[in-house]
Amino acid sequence: xxxxxxxxxxxxxxxxxxxxxxxxxxxxxxxxxxxxxxxxxxxxxxxxxxxxxxxxxxxxxxxxxxxxxxxxxxxxxxxxxxxxxxxxxxxxxxxxxxxxxxxxxxxxxxxxxxxxxxxxxxxxxxxxxxxxxxxxxxxxxxxxxxxxxxxxxxxxxxxxxxxxxxxxxxxxxxxxxxxxxxxxxxxxxxxxxxxxxxxxxxxxxxxxxxxxxxxxxxxxxxxxxxxxxxxxxxxxxxxxxxxxxxxxxxxxxxxxxxxxxxxxxxxxxxxxxxxxxxxxxxxxxxxxxxxxxxxxxxxxxxxxxxxxxxxxxxxxxxxxxxxxxxxxxxxxxxxxxxxxxxxxxxxxxxxxxxxxxx
Amino acid sequence: xxxxxxxxxxxxxxxxxxxxxxxxxxxxxxxxxxxxxxxxxxxxxxxxxxxxxxxxxxxxxxxxxxxxxxxxxxxxxxxxxxxxxxxxxxxxxxxxxxxxxxxxxxxxxxxxxxxxxxxxxxxxxxxxxxxxxxxxxxxxxxxxxxxxxxxxxxxxxxxxxxxxxxxxxxxxxxxxxxxxxxxxxxxxxxxxxxxxxxxxxxxxxxxxxxxxxxxxxxxxxxxxxxxxxxxxxxxxxxxxxxxxxxxxxxxxxxxxxxxxxxxxxxxxxxxxxxxxxxxxxxxxxxxxxxxxxxxxxxxxxxxxxxxxxxxxxxxxxxxxxxxxxxxxxxxxxxxxxxxxxxxxxxxxxxxxxxxxxxxxxxxxxxxxxxxxxxxxxxxxxxxxxxxxxxxxxxxxxxxxxxxxxxxxxxxxxxxxxxxxxxxxxxxxxxxxxxxxxxxxxxxxxxxxxxxxxxxxxxxxxxxxxxxxxxxxxxxxxxxxxxxxxxxxxxxxx
Numbered sequence: 001x002x003x004x005x006x007x008x009x010x011x012x013x014x015x016x017x018x019x020x021x022x023x024x025x026x027x028x029x030x031x032x033x034x035x036x037x038x039x040x041x042x043x044x045x046x047x048x049x050x051x052x053x054x055x056x057x058x059x060x061x062x063x064x065x066x067x068x069x070x071x072x073x074x075x076x077x078x079x080x081x082x083x084x085x086x087x088x089x090x091x092x093x094x095x096x097x098x099x100x101x102x103x104x105x106x107x108x109x110x111x112x113x114x115x116x117x118x119x120x121x122x123x124x125x126x127x128x129x130x131x132x133x134x135x136x137x138x139x140x141x142x143x144x145x146x147x148x149x150x151x152x153x154x155x156x157x158x159x160x161x162x163x164x165x166x167x168x169x170x171x172x173x174x175x176x177x178x179x180x181x182x183x184x185x186x187x188x189x190x191x192x193x194x195x196x197x198x199x200x201x202x203x204x205x206x207x208x209x210x211x212x213x214x215x216x217x218x219x220x221x222x223x224x225x226x227x228x229x230x231x232x233x234x235x236x237x238x239x240x241x242x243x244x245x246x247x248x249x250x251x252x253x254x255x256x257x258x259x260x261x262x263x264x265x266x267x268x269x270x271x272x273x274x275x276x277x278x279x280x281x282x283x284x285x286x287x288x289x290x291x292x293x294x295x296x297x298x299x300x301x302x303x304x305x306x307x308x309x310x311x312x313x314x315x316x317x318x319x320x321x322x323x324x325x326x327x328x329x330x331x332x333x334x335x336x337x338x339x340x341x342x343x344x345x346x347x348x349x350x351x352x353x354x355x356x357x358x
Numbered sequence: 359x360x361x362x363x364x365x366x367x368x369x370x371x372x373x374x375x376x377x378x379x380x381x382x383x384x385x386x387x388x389x390x391x392x393x394x395x396x397x398x399x400x401x402x403x404x405x406x407x408x409x410x411x412x413x414x415x416x417x418x419x420x421x422x423x424x425x426x427x428x429x430x431x432x433x434x435x436x437x438x439x440x441x442x443x444x445x446x447x448x449x450x451x452x453x454x455x456x457x458x459x460x461x462x463x464x465x466x467x468x469x470x471x472x473x474x475x476x477x478x479x480x481x482x483x484x485x486x487x488x489x490x491x492x493x494x495x496x497x498x499x500x501x502x503x504x505x506x507x508x509x510x511x512x513x514x515x516x517x518x519x520x521x522x523x524x525x526x527x528x529x530x531x532x533x534x535x536x537x538x539x540x541x542x543x544x545x546x547x548x549x550x551x552x553x554x555x556x557x558x559x560x561x562x563x564x565x566x567x568x569x570x571x572x573x574x575x576x577x578x579x580x581x582x583x584x585x586x587x588x589x590x591x592x593x594x595x596x597x598x599x600x601x602x603x604x605x606x607x608x609x610x611x612x613x614x615x616x617x618x619x620x621x622x623x624x625x626x627x628x629x630x631x632x633x634x635x636x637x638x639x640x641x642x643x644x645x646x647x648x649x650x651x652x653x654x655x656x657x658x659x660x661x662x663x664x665x666x667x668x669x670x671x672x673x674x675x676x677x678x679x680x681x682x683x684x685x686x687x688x689x690x691x692x693x694x695x696x697x698x699x700x701x702x703x704x705x706x707x708x709x710x711x712x713x714x715x716x717x718x719x720x721x722x723x724x725x726x727x728x729x730x731x732x733x734x735x736x737x738x739x740x741x742x743x744x745x746x747x748x749x750x751x752x753x754x755x756x757x758x759x760x761x762x763x764x765x766x767x768x769x770x771x772x773x774x775x776x777x778x779x780x781x782x783x784x785x786x787x788x789x790x791x792x793x794x795x796x797x798x799x800x801x802x803x804x805x806x807x808x809x810x811x812x813x814x815x816x817x818x819x820x821x822x823x824x825x826x827x828x829x830x831x832x833x834x835x836x837x838x839x840x841x842x843x844x845x846x847x848x849x850x851x
Contacts, residue, residue: 009449009787011770012712013370013528013691014720017777019728077725119726119778291731291744340740342762343365343600344613349762352612354619 023078029226037215040147041093043161049088052100056084059108086126089216103129127321144212179272181317192261216277227280236284243300244279251308278320288328295338302327362608366738367593368771376658377531384662391666392703393457398495400426411438414468428503433644433664436461447702470640485554492636498626501707510618511555517621519552523564524597527690532647535660537571541578547634560585595769599624650676654683654713670700683713692770725778733772743772750785
């Protein structure tokens with residue numbers, strides 16, 4: 001054998017980790033909640049879901065092709081599908097098809113590839129898309145329907161579903177408000193939380209998902225199960241979910257104790273809206289969250305606080321998406337201030353003082 | 359015994375089962391032995407023999423030069439074929455001065471230094487001298503001259519000799535086998551080293567994936583009250599000096615200090631055995647146990663190999679390759695060096711020769727970083743690989759240096775775990791090399807500048823001295839003239 005010139009230094013062993021595996025595991029964790037919600041909201045939801053995921057994949061392919069690489073070369077990593085999936089879960093289930101397509105343009109073209117593609121984007125693509133759609137089309141994006149489970153008496157046929165998703169069939173007759181939206185509207189009419197909260201679905205229904213909301217907002221329990229699965233698989237750690245949910249719960253509980261007529265309590269804060277989806281699947285997005293564990297604690301607390309503030313004081317009933325984007329913008333600076341302490345060094349980077357032996 | 363947690367680390371596939379139950383076998387003497395003059399950290403040795411000389415086994419053939427160096431000895435009796443440039447066991451693929459010995463087949467010992475019968479009654483210096491003259495270097499892979507490390511006991515008070523039997527690198531089983539088959543010798547050697555260091559206590563740390571070694575060593579150490587065998591958790595890189603020290607004592611070695619500053623000296627188990635052989639029998643280090651393993655090796659073995667044996671002979675002895683190996687490694691897969699050729703010789707620091715298949719290595723093309731941060735979680739040094747790598751890619755080495763890249767000891771955990779298969783350690787090795795180079799350049803520039811300034815000052819001083827001397831001379835002349843004139847005046851009056 002002649003001389004072999006090595007291309008790399010050690011190690012010469014690698015784990016079986018891969019980006020694709022990570023993304024696939026996240027999709028797997030989302031699957032139960034997704035399937036349940038597709039069942040709950042029937043054919044229009046299935047059509048919208050397919051359109052959104054398909055549009056994101058197409059958007060990814062078009063960007064990659066523009067950059068001169070084979071169009072399908074990055075589809076395999078699963079990141080575009082995951083973005084589309086999360087976007088679909090944050091849309092009203094009976095929203096028209098173009099929300100999904102426009103969302104894909106916002107998410108993939110503008111929020112992801114304009115920054116340089118996978119790993120380079122500062123903001124969570126799915127949340128950029130959701131917020132852009134929400135501020136552009138507030139009516140469409142807040143028209144919720146009560147569940148119409150497949151195979152049930154009020155289920156929609158495929159033809160009707162096509163009319164809703166691809167036509168322009170008005171939804172007024174079937175629409176309903178989300179819990180947070182309802183409480184907020186009532187509050188603005190001068191009806192205290194203590195009174196309005198009695199008219200929303202009970203906690204059990206909220207947990208299981210039999211209520212109006214986006215696909216990801218309902219069915220907190222299945223989302224929670226998916227999140228715990230991700231933790232068990234080591235894809236995410238407890239730091240972000242626990243701090244997001246914990247700070248939200250704490251703010252809700254404390255302010256509710258102070259003034260129950262004005263503030264909803266911690267349990268409602270946690271069980272409603274997109275708390276679980278946000279805490280386990282959105283805020284934990286690797287690319288846009290801090291890299292160190294200490295940084296993730298700061299990040300999670302920030303999201304919890306902002307979500308509560310926006311939900312309580314701002315014009316929108318739900319604040320998770322805004323809170324995530326706000327904290328995304330702080331990620332680089334959080335990273336800079338939360339580097340781990342080097343071995344044998346102080347926090348400032350100086351060598352540790354040598355302890356004098358007695 | 360209470361142990362302390364260490365930061366980070368990974369759990370690679372250990373694959374020790376390929377070799378752990380294979381007893382040590384001696385390699386038949388090869389046709390030629392290649393003894394490189396530099397097999398250790400420090401200055402290369404200086405050859406004492408030349409072509410045609412006859413040498414005996416254990417005879418010193420190269421002498422250490424300077425304070426950090428080690429001599430080399432003939433691994434068998436025979437004739438010096440040449441002292442010439444030969445391809446070194448180094449990834450650069452460069453050659454180095456090497457003594458080539460043609461064995462005569464008799465394997466006759468030279469007159470060895472007298473055995474030290476009671477090493478515990480002699481002065482520590484006698485032990486250190488013996489270790490130095492026996493050419494013993496750290497056998498865990500770093501190959502630092504052992505005598506220099508034993509000297510740490512002179513200036514510092516050493517409380518503990520920590521004997522490293524962790525063997526945290528995957529595949530390697532040579533230390534495991536040495537502990538299982540030569541336990542008494544290892545413990546005797548450890549006690550001799552502790553005596554040389556003035557250390558009152560010896561702890562032998564063994565990773566818990568070697569239960570037989572722990573059991574055998576515990577039994578062998580039972581009679582010694584100051585020797586304790588401790589099982590440590592299986593967590594790569596447990597066997598790194600600072601990490602092992604922290605796990606056992608809870609002490610974190612400050613940056614730019616040695617574990618010895620904390621009163622702890624770490625030596626490898628095979629080094630202890632080599633010290634025992636040198637002290638008890640006068641035998642220098644002329645062979646070592648090497649693990650030859652990997653799926654591409656037909657019969658993985660632990661082989662007792664004469665120093666200088668070409669790797670090709672070792673592979674041949676183990677049945678050759680079953681398939682074309684994807685990677686040939688000198689050492690373990692996590693921190694070993696790539697082998698550039700099979701013609702290079704085994705040296706004192708060679709713990710393993712691995713021939714790995716593509717399926718074992720699992721090397722894949724690099725994809726973009728997704729900032730998962732797992733490299734930070736696993737880094738035992740508390741560094742942020744995700745942040746350093748892009749700076750190094752852009753050659754912003756000063757930023758990387760500020761982020762602590764020089765603290766990286768290339769354990770490979772971040773590269774191993776990276777889901778995007780980014781060769782992080784490769785970047786860090788590049789940065790460390792370049793920064794060290796810049797540092798040397800800077801030192802050189804400063805030295806030149808200082809010398810030039812000093813030269814200028816010296817010239818100036820010499821000039822001044824000259825001027826002063828001139829002035830004095832002139833003054834003296836003038837005075838003389840004046841006094842002469844005065845005398846004339848007097849005379850004329």
